[in-house]
Amino acid sequence: MSGEHTSAPVAARVRRLEERLIEAGVVGEEQLDAALAAMLKGASPVNGARIVARAWVDEGFRARLLDDANAALPEVGLSMAGGIQEQRLKVVENTETAHHVIVCTLCSCYPIGLLGPSPSWYKSEAYRSRVVREPRAVLAEFGLELPADTAVTVWDSSAESRYLVLPRRPDGTAGMSEPELAALVTREGLIGTAAV
Amino acid sequence: MSRVNDVGGQTGFGALEIEADEPPFHADWEARVFALNSVLVRNGVYRLDEFRDAVERMDPQEYLATSYYERWLKAIETLLAERKVLADG
Numbered sequence: 640m641s642g643e644h645t646s647a648p649v650a651a652r653v654r655r656l657e658e659r660l661i662e663a664g665v666v667g668e669e670q671l672d673a674a675l676a677a678m679l680k681g682a683s684p685v686n687g688a689r690i691v692a693r694a695w696v697d698e699g700f701r702a703r704l705l706d707d708a709n710a711a712l713p714e715v716g717l718s719m720a721g722g723i724q725e726q727r728l729k730v731v732e733n734t735e736t737a738h739h740v741i742v743c744t745l746c747s748c749y750p751i752g753l754l755g756p757s758p759s760w761y762k763s764e765a766y767r768s769r770v771v772r773e774p775r776a777v778l779a780e781f782g783l784e785l786p787a788d789t790a791v792t793v794w795d796s797s798a799e800s801r802y803l804v805l806p807r808r809p810d811g812t813a814g815m816s817e818p819e820l821a822a823l824v825t826r827e828g829l830i831g832t833a834a835v
Numbered sequence: 836m837s838r839v840n841d842v843g844g845q846t847g848f849g850a851l852e853i854e855a856d857e858p859p860f861h862a863d864w865e866a867r868v869f870a871l872n873s874v875l876v877r878n879g880v881y882r883l884d885e886f887r888d889a890v891e892r893m894d895p896q897e898y899l900a901t902s903y904y905e906r907w908l909k910a911i912e913t914l915l916a917e918r919k920v921l922a923d924g
Contacts, residue, residue, distance in 0.1 A: 649864060649905060649908065650862065650863065650864040652908065653864040653867050653868055653871070653908060654864075654867075656871070656908075656911070656912070656915075657867065657871060659921050660871075660875075660915075660920075660921070663920070663921055663922075665875070665878065665880060665920055665921075666871070666874045666875065666878060670874055670878075671867075671870055671871060671874055674870040674871075674873050674874050674877075675866060675867065675870040678866070678869060678870055678873065679859070679866060682859035682860075683859075724876075724883055742843075744841070744842060744843030744844075745840055745841055745843070745891070746840055746887060746890065746891070747903070755859050756859045756860065756869065758853075758854070758857045759852070759854060759857060759861075759903065760851050760852060760853050760854070762903045763848075763851065763852065764842050764845075764848045764899070765848040765849055765850065765851050765852070766851055767842050767843060768842040768843060768844065768845040768846070768848045769846075769848065769851075771843045771844055772843075772844045772846070777851065780850060780851050780853070781851075781853065795843065798883070798884060798887065
């Protein structure tokens with residue numbers, strides 16, 4: 640994760656700002672280091688994958704997750720309170736006839752506390768502008784071609800509401816354990832730009 | 836009121852750039868800006884909605900020409916200056 644040459648001036652700007660804020664007592668150096676470490680530790684979609692795997696194997700959990708995700712997450716040791724402020728989470732379930740995909744057209748709202756920082760394309764003007772106008776074309780750019788009779792729903796996140804896609808369990812996975820199932824789930828699957 | 840960030844449904848932004856196996860951050864400073872923002876909110880220097888507003892009221896041309904975490908840095912600098920959190924210099 641080394642800085643690129645072209646980002647050297649901005650890296651120096653960040654360093655100088657941190658130093659001035661530490662000198663002024665606005666933030667603590669240890670506080671910054673701890674926040675950075677905690678954030679990098681959680682910077683992965685494994686938590687989202689765990690939620691999906693549990694929902695695939697536990698019908699009761701699946702129903703509770705779809706009904707009230709914030710209330711169901713503690714069952715897998717997670718919560719939406721891990722970020723800066725707690726937001727409502729709605730889990731939307733893909734079926735044979737319905738596909739869901741999430742976006743934040745205004746900025747980059749995303750379940751960071753569960754999935755880590757979002758990928759660059761999620762924050763790009765191209766994705767934010769286009770997925771609400773031509774979702775099938777956007778999904779095709781990810782290699783996801785949906786049948787014409789599959790209904791596509793696009794969920795626009797906001798400051799207070801976040802979304803997570805519950806992908807369909809792939810065929811041929813009946814014998815798999817929960818950890819094995821979790822390993823099948825990708826970040827794109829949780830956003831809805833991949834099938835799983 | 837519509838601001839430059841309100842891009843939903845606009846046309847002309849082109850194809851997606853999808854990076855395979857993209858890391859959470861592309862440079863150390865990006866992660867540091869992310870962490871700094873969370874600490875400033877936690878310490879009550881500003882609120883999260885004020886931070887979002889500071890990103891979204893950037894000059895439109897600068898907004899579109901600036902990378903994601905540089906927008907964050909700019910917004911942090913704007914809020915700190917407006918609140919006179921740091922002495923000049």
